[in-house]
Amino acid sequence: MMKTLIKNGTVVNSTGSAPADVLIDGETIAAVLAPGSTLLGFDIENNVDTVIDAAGKYVIPGGIDAHTHMQMPFGGTEASDTFETGTRAAAHGGTTSIVDFVVQYAGENVLDQYALWHDKARSNCAIDYGFHQILSDVQDSSLTAMDELVKEGVSSFKLFMAYKGVFLSDDGQIVKAMQRAADNGSMIMMHAENGSVIDLLVQQSLAAGNTSPYYHGITRPWQAEEEATHRAIMLANLTGAPLYVVHVSAKQAVEQIAMARDNGQNVFGETCPQYLYLSLEDQLGASSEEWGDFEGAKWVCSTPLRSKHEGHQHHMWQSLRTNDIQMVSTDHCPFCMKGQKDMGLGNFAKIPNGIGSVEHRMDLLYQGVVDKKISLERWVEVTSTTPARMFGMYGKKGVLQPGADGDVVIYDPNGHTSIGVGKTHHMNMDYSAWEGYEIDGHVDTVLSRGKVIVDDNQYLGSKGDGQYVPRGLSQYLI
Ligand code: DUC
Ligand code: ZN
Ligand code: ZN
Ligand code: ZN
Numbered sequence: 092m093m094k095t096l097i098k099n100g101t102v103v104n105s106t107g108s109a110p111a112d113v114l115i116d117g118e119t120i121a122a123v124l125a126p127g128s129t130l131l132g133f134d135i136e137n138n139v140d141t142v143i144d145a146a147g148k149y150v151i152p153g154g155i156d157a158h159t160h161m162q163m164p165f166g167g168t169e170a171s172d173t174f175e176t177g178t179r180a181a182a183h184g185g186t187t188s189i190v191d192f193v194v195q196y197a198g199e200n201v202l203d204q205y206a207l208w209h210d211k212a213r214s215n216c217a218i219d220y221g222f223h224q225i226l227s228d229v230q231d232s233s234l235t236a237m238d239e240l241v242k243e244g245v246s247s248f249k250l251f252m253a254y255k256g257v258f259l260s261d262d263g264q265i266v267k268a269m270q271r272a273a274d275n276g277s278m279i280m281m282h283a284e285n286g287s288v289i290d291l292l293v294q295q296s297l298a299a300g301n302t303s304p305y306y307h308g309i310t311r312p313w314q315a316e317e318e319a320t321h322r323a324i325m326l327a328n329l330t331g332a333p334l335y336v337v338h339v340s341a342k343q344a345v346e347q348i349a350m351a352r353d354n355g356q357n358v359f360g361e362t363c364p365q366y367l368y369l370s371l372e373d374q375l376g377a378s379s380e381e382w383g384d385f386e387g388a389k390w391v392c393s394t395p396l397r398s399k400h401e402g403h404q405h406h407m408w409q410s411l412r413t414n415d416i417q418m419v420s421t422d423h424c425p426f427c428m429k430g431q432k433d434m435g436l437g438n439f440a441k442i443p444n445g446i447g448s449v450e451h452r453m454d455l456l457y458q459g460v461v462d463k464k465i466s467l468e469r470w471v472e473v474t475s476t477t478p479a480r481m482f483g484m485y486g487k488k489g490v491l492q493p494g495a496d497g498d499v500v501i502y503d504p505n506g507h508t509s510i511g512v513g514k515t516h517h518m519n520m521d522y523s524a525w526e527g528y529e530i531d532g533h534v535d536t537v538l539s540r541g542k543v544i545v546d547d548n549q550y551l552g553s554k555g556d557g558q559y560v561p562r563g564l565s566q567y568l569i
Contacts, residue, residue, distance in 0.1 A: 092117035093140050093541060099126065100145025100501065102491055104152065105472035113150055114139070115497040118540035122493055141543075143536060145501045151471050152491050153187025153218075153498030153537065154453045155478035158337060158361065158420030161191055162211060166443030167434060171425045171519045175554050177449055178217040180517040182544050182552060184450035185534040187498035188488055188560065190221040190478075192249060196257065197228040201236035205245070209559070216557030217550075218539050219498070221482070223247040223280060227257070229264035234271045244561020246483050247278040249337065252319045253286035253393070262326065269332035276564045278482070279327065280335045283319035283344065284311060284394060293440050304387030307439045308371045308395035313341035313403075316394055320344040324351045324358055333357035333568055335481065338422045340366040340394040342406035349415040357568050359481065360416040362407050364448050364455040365392060365524065367419075370399035388432040389524055391442045392422065408464045411473055417567070418477040419456055423449035427521040446524045450517055453500070454508050454530040461504075461531045483563035497541035506533025515548075 095115040102111040102123060114122040114135060122130060129135060136142055161177040163170040172180065174191075181189060193208040195201045201224065212220055222245050226233050229250075237248060250265050251258035260268070272279045292310035296302075301309070320336055324347055327334035339345060339360045351358040374396055377386040390396055397403035410416040424445025426432050435442030448455070456474050459465045465473070479489025487496050508515055508530040511523050537545035544552030 094138070095141045095143065095538070095541060096135055096139045097143045097145050097150055097499065097501065098136070100148050100150035102150045103467055103471050104490055105468055105476035108467060113491060113499060115499070115538070115541045118497055120491060120493055120495045120497050123491055143501065147505060148535060149467070149502040149504060150491065151500050151502055152475045152489055152495070153500050153539065154185050154474045155188045155484070155488055156181060156186045156420050156423065156449055156452060157190040157418070157478040157482055159189045159191045159423040159449055160445070163192070163194060163424065165424070168426065168431050168443055170445060171427050171431065172423070172447065173519070174212045174215040174220070175217070176519040177423065178220065178557055179550060180450040182217045182537055182539065183515065183517050183534070183548070183550065185453035185500040185502065185537055186218065186449060187500070187537065187539050188219045188221070188484070189449070190223055190482055192225050193222050194225045195227055195233070201226065201233045202239060205240060205243070212559070214555040217544060217552050217554060218557045219560050220557055221484070221560040221562050223249055225249045225258065226268055227251070227260065229260055229268045234267065237268070237271045237277065238275050241275050241277050246562050246564050247280055247335070248272060249280040249282065251282040252323065253282060253284040253289055255286050255290060259286050262322070265326055266330060269326055269330035272333070273331040278335050278565050279332045280337050281323040283316060283323045283336050285315040285319045288315045297438060297440065302438050303384050304391050304435070304439050304442060305371070305375045307391045307442065308374060311393060311395045313343050313397060316341040317343035317347060320347045324356065327358065328356055333565060335359045335361065337361050338363050338366070338394050339416060340397050340403060342401070342403045345406060345410045345415055352415070359567065361418050361420050362411070362416050363420060363422050364452055365390070365396060365446050367404055367407050367459070368455065369396050370404060371396045372399050382428065385436055388435060388442045389428065389522055390446060391432070391439065391444055392424070392446045393444045408459065411465055412469070418473045418481060419452065420478070421448040421452050423447055425518055425520045429521055447518045447520045448524065450515065451510055451525050453534065454510070454532060455528070457502065457532045458530050477567070480566040483565055484560060485566045497538055499538045500534060501536040503533045503535045506535065507531065508533050
């Protein structure tokens with residue numbers, strides 16, 4: 092078995108950082124050692140196959156993006172990254188595991204869809220992958236499927252309070268799924284926006300001739316997010332199910348989560364890089380020769396970007412510091428402008444919702460360390476350790492310790508990363524939502540289960556390196 096020593100670096104776990112060497116034996120971390128130490132008198136450096144010098148660099152557990160949608164059929168098209176292209180891009184950005192979503196649309200059978208998603212991902216992924224299950228109409232067979240899926244390592248179920256006729260579950264259906272989750276120990280994930288209010292505002296906006304991408308955000312106000320977040324928390328309280336609110340963007344929704352947590356409820360929140368950095372005003376001001384004000388379609392996602400005048404972005408960074416929000420995923424759901432987003436020219440409601448960021452999450456959050464918004468250890472925690480604990484992978488993933496998978500990123504704080512199409516971008520998109528972003532750091536080397544898959548921007552892995560990760564129940568519950 093290949094043995095690799097990563098020496099001279101600073102090992103950063105969520106619990107602290109220290110100079111240390113990391114020894115990987117085959118696919119697994121064998122030891123984290125004081126710099127230059129021997130193992131029972133055994134000279135390590137001269138007995139391994141590869142030595143990587145990480146002097147001046149951070150050695151961190153590989154990133155875990157627990158919210159991606161590779162090749163998801165949605166909005167009359169399909170997300171433009173396949174499992175192959177999307178996971179390769181993720182690897183370039185220092186992410187070594189994703190948790191994607193099996194989709195069950197209304198009327199479909201859950202277990203059939205689960206088998207179908209395995210077919211899409213199998214032999215195609217550059218990095219390890221797990222699945223959550225989306226439930227739309229909650230049929231009786233869906234409830235028994237939930238028990239089956241927990242045994243398969245799918246221990247989290249996403250429900251929607253928006254997207255009527257596509258995903259939306261009514262409150263009765265939500266309660267039924269929550270009761271089953273409370274019973275089998277799984278996690279309920281919620282897209283918390285009041286769908287009927289949004290549908291009405293969208294119709295009124297279009298009727299008034301307000302059709303440009305900016306009105307996507309205007310018609311999905313924070314009140315619709317706060318209300319749905321509160322309702323989801325109350326339904327979880329009623330049933331005893333743990334609740335994880337996805338893609339939180341409104342500070343008022345954060346307050347609901349914080350209150351529930353203060354009350355001792357197992358309620359958690361995820362935010363995404365777009366809600367930390369981007370605003371509705373950025374979308375309003377966006378314009379180009381090619382697209383005019385339709386340029387704003389590049390940032391149409393749900394929940395939407397929020398107004399910077401209301402302070403959501405600042406509040407979101409603060410919430411990451413205080414643990415009112417526990418982790419950062421991307422909701423990676425990429426669409427090209429040509430042939431996909433442009434379906435919404437003249438009608439923002441027809442723009443497929445989604446932003447692609449899977450490649451840039453680790454860098455964008457590292458910039459938060461440089462800008463003193465979060466600590467170095469908190470960076471590792473919100474991008475790797477908590478995702479692993481939240482979704483039942485900790486020990487194997489999310490930490491550098493003996494017995495863990497050799498998923499390791501060597502990050503150079505003296506490096507630099509320019510983001511944009513033609514720069515670091517490997518996602519299958521004809522634009523970047525992050526064009527022009529400059530990061531004071533750089534992903535140097537990425538190992539997935541002991542194998543170097545990215546080195547100095549070169550991809551050295553191959554499709555099919557990534558394996559399915561059956562997950563246990565959440566390790567984050569109290
Ligand atoms: N939001 C998005 O932006 N895209 C996919 C689905 C969702 O909830
Ligand atoms: Zn969602
Ligand atoms: Zn999503
Ligand atoms: Zn470099």
